[in-house]
Amino acid sequence: MSKILIIGACGQIGTELCAALRKVNGAENVLASDVKLLNDTPFTIRPYVQLNVLDRHTLHTLILKEKITQVYHLAATLSATAEKHPLKSWDLNMQGLLNVLDIAKTDGLKVFWPSSIAVFGANGPKAFSPQHAITEPSTVYGISKVAGELWSKYYHDLYGVDVRSIRYPGLISHSAPPGGGTTDYAVDIFYQALRFRQYTCFLKPHTTLPMMYMEDAVRATLQLMDAPAERLTVRTGYNIHALSFAPEQLAQEIGKHLPTFKMYYQPDARQLIAESWPASVDDRYARNDWGWQPQYDLSAMVTDMFKNLKQEIP
Numbered sequence: 001m002s003k004i005l006i007i008g009a010c011g012q013i014g015t016e017l018c019a020a021l022r023k024v025n026g027a028e029n030v031l032a033s034d035v036k037l038l039n040d041t042p043f044t045i046r047p048y049v050q051l052n053v054l055d056r057h058t059l060h061t062l063i064l065k066e067k068i069t070q071v072y073h074l075a076a077t078l079s080a081t082a083e084k085h086p087l088k089s090w091d092l093n094m095q096g097l098l099n100v101l102d103i104a105k106t107d108g109l110k111v112f113w114p115s116s117i118a119v120f121g122a123n124g125p126k127a128f129s130p131q132h133a134i135t136e137p138s139t140v141y142g143i144s145k146v147a148g149e150l151w152s153k154y155y156h157d158l159y160g161v162d163v164r165s166i167r168y169p170g171l172i173s174h175s176a177p178p179g180g181g182t183t184d185y186a187v188d189i190f191y192q193a194l195r196f197r198q199y200t201c202f203l204k205p206h207t208t209l210p211m212m213y214m215e216d217a218v219r220a221t222l223q224l225m226d227a228p229a230e231r232l233t234v235r236t237g238y239n240i241h242a243l244s245f246a247p248e249q250l251a252q253e254i255g256k257h258l259p260t261f262k263m264y265y266q267p268d269a270r271q272l273i274a275e276s277w278p279a280s281v282d283d284r285y286a287r288n289d290w291g292w293q294p295q296y297d298l299s300a301m302v303t304d305m306f307k308n309l310k311q312e313i314p
């Protein structure tokens with residue numbers, strides 16, 4: 001039986017991945033951790049330990065004490081926030097990963113670490129960006145994800161560390177809010193639509209980006225981690241595709257559920273980041289290597305979001 005440590009368990013991906021991993025492995029085999037104090041976390045996150053991934057000694061001691069065999073390292077600063085604090089974000093995004101990889105090397109741990117569509121830059125193709133496209137990102141977050149992917153491959157190729165990664169698109173979830181990303185509008189819009197029947201979007205109406213419903217993202221993560229190692233041909237980060245839409249398309253879909261909904265646009269600095277990313281990615285490596293298949297299209301995702309959020313925001 002695997003003993004799993006989740007680092008960054010209180011974040012958008014961590015909250016849902018933690019619940020999914022506990023369903024499969026049993027709560028006692030999945031230890032959640034985050035920088036937050038225990039008192040600031042929801043009761044459902046327990047068993048929980050407060051942990052700063054930059055504190056390598058405490059991280060290693062915890063891994064040995066708890067006999068951890070797998071780490072899901074999710075703690076990172078997202079694209080928009082990282083532009084405000086470039087060096088601090090670089091430190092968390094890079095040193096955190098290097099601490100995990102280096103402990104994985106000595107202790108034989110299996111590791112999951114999220115990459116992002118932010119690895120791509122303005123010089124790459126906009127449509128169906130290939131797995132091995134040019135990666136020249138213009139953001140600190142993107143640079144840290146490219147460097148992290150290359151470090152992961154390095155630790156795999158040289159030291160045999162079984163580290164796996166996905167280039168997540170913008171993730172949409174009803175359980176946990178995102179924190180500081182360029183794709184956050186696609187979550188915020190649902191809360192504002194239900195409360196005020198309107199939303200002011202920080203991206204322009206036609207800005208198409210790759211997106212995914214969290215159910216699909218969690219399923220993809222579990223599927224990749226379950227895949228036999230010999231099937232995996234990508235040790236940087238796998239492209240995975242589910243949805244591609246622009247704010248105006250999401251607004252139109254929301255209008256089918258809330259006919260009086262109105263969308264306004266006030267683009268800010270995040271527009272430039274979004275324009276440097278592709279509109280869609282080619283995910284044939286993920287489909288061939290470990291059977292990736294999305295289940296939610298735009299209409300199914302919006303319907304499910306409203307079904308869940310209407311219980312919280314009547």
Ligand code: AKB
Binds near residue numbers: 079080118171181183
């Ligand atoms: C962000 O917008 O920074 C993230 C991402 C695409 O990695 N959601």
